[in-house]
Amino acid sequence: MDARERLIESTRELLWERGYVGTSPKAIQARSGAGQGSMYHHFDGKPGLARAAIGRSAGEMRERADTAFAGPGPVSARVAAYLRRERDVLRGCPVGRLTQDPDVMADPELRAPVEETFAWLTGRLAALLEEGRAQGEFDAGLDAEATATALVAVLQGGYVLARAAGTAEPFGRAVDGALGLLSARTAAKESR
Template identity: 75%
Template sequence: MDKREQLIESTRELLWERGYVGTSPKAIQERSGAGQGSMYHHFQGKSGLALAAIGRNADDLRTRAEAEFSGPGTVVERVTAYLRRERDALKGCPVGRLTQDPDVMADPDLRRPIEEAFGWVTGRLAELLDEGRANGELDASLDPAATAIALVAVLQGGYVLARAAGSTDVFAKAVEGALGLLAAKEN
């Protein structure tokens, strides 16, 4: 891995662990093993490096989600695979956690990849839910867009509740509750 990649990967980890304010250039340099000159050779300061790291996190979120969304099975099986995918619930979502960082949310450039990632996930989920509605797998009255937003909210809220409780059980229960609502057509 070259120095640029080491800087991005180290920043990704630090943003997830500490947030934007808690991620200092010194901490990035220490974690990556890169010097100050290398950091400023590749990026125009902390915000440029943070933007690259946030963009990488957003790309990773989309890639991992698409693996389940386009995988085998019915719509409900694919959505279930996405919701039940192994996650570090106590650590939280590397993209979603940044929404709680006022400095990230105040900077349109840093906020943009987060907005785009969540917009993509909710849009892709809405497409799947619409497919399930059209093929009779899901109730015809289901609103795909609203349900997609609710599913993303369940995941993000599940992270918050799991961290507050110090237990992954809360996250798992939130996911199972959402899946129970999708399966309601079968009753």
């Protein structure tokens, strides 16, 4: 990995662990093993490096979601695969945690990839749910947009509950609950 990549990866980790204010240029340099000259050669300082790191985290989140969404099986199985994929639950979502950082939220350039990623995720889930409804997997009354928003909220809230409890169990229960609610909207249950 070259110095630029080490700087981005180190910043991603530090933002996830410490937030924007706690991610100092010295900490980035120490973790990456890159010098100050290298940092300022590749980036316009901490804000530029943070933009690159947040963009990378957002892109990785989208890739992982798309992998699950493109998998085999019915829509419900693909949504379940996404919700149940392996995560470092107690560390929280690397993108979602940034919403709690006032410095990130106050800067339109730092906030943009966070906002865009959640809009993309909600839209992608809504399109999947709509696909399932069109194929008869879900009942006609399913509101794809509202359900997609609820699923994203369950994940992000699950992270918060797990971190507060110091265990991943609340996250797993939240996912199980969301999937239970979704399964109640299957077309097969409508005819019972």
